[in-house]
Amino acid sequence: MLITASTVSMLRNLGQLIWVLMLFVLVLLLTLLTTRWIAKYQQGQLHNQNLKIIETLKVSPNGYIQIIRAGDVYLVISVSKDHIEKLAEITPDQLTADTVDTTGQKIDMVESFHDILDKVKHHLPKK
Numbered sequence: 001m002l003i004t005a006s007t008v009s010m011l012r013n014l015g016q017l018i019w020v021l022m023l024f025v026l027v028l029l030l031t032l033l034t035t036r037w038i039a040k041y042q043q044g045q046l047h048n049q050n051l052k053i054i055e056t057l058k059v060s061p062n063g064y065i066q067i068i069r070a071g072d073v074y075l076v077i078s079v080s081k082d083h084i085e086k087l088a089e090i091t092p093d094q095l096t097a098d099t100v101d102t103t104g105q106k107i108d109m110v111e112s113f114h115d116i117l118d119k120v121k122h123h124l125p126k127k
Contacts, residue, residue, distance in 0.1 A: 054095070067095070 054067040054074070062081040066076060067090070075097065076088040 050071050052069045054069055056067075057065045059065055060080075064079045065087070066077050066079055068077060069075075073090060074090045075086055076089050076090060078085045
């Protein structure tokens with residue numbers, strides 16, 4: 001069997017292509033593993049028992065009003081680009097557990113996705 005120079009060159013190019021693809025897959029796997037490791041590490045660093053943001057309201061492009069829980073105390077604070085200020089201290093009884101959407105209607109958090117999808121289907125125009 002006669003192997004020509006073009007066949008050898010083609011096999012060499014194919015080998016190089018396979019090698020480059022294997023290296024690419026290896027780099028992707030290493031990137032995935034590194035990303036997961038960093039996410040787990042940061043989750044461990046950010047896990048905090050004493051401080052928690054309960055609710056945030058944007059009042060301007062750079063300003064927010066937040067309700068935070070610090071231990072057993074609930075605080076209303078104003079957060080801007082350069083400044084944080086305590087506005088008030090509230091009791092847990094003053095917090096409401098109702099969730100409302102942008103139209104002011106209460107959202108039932110127990111409602112299943114299927115129920116929500118059915119409601120949306122009824123509002124879509126018929127073809």
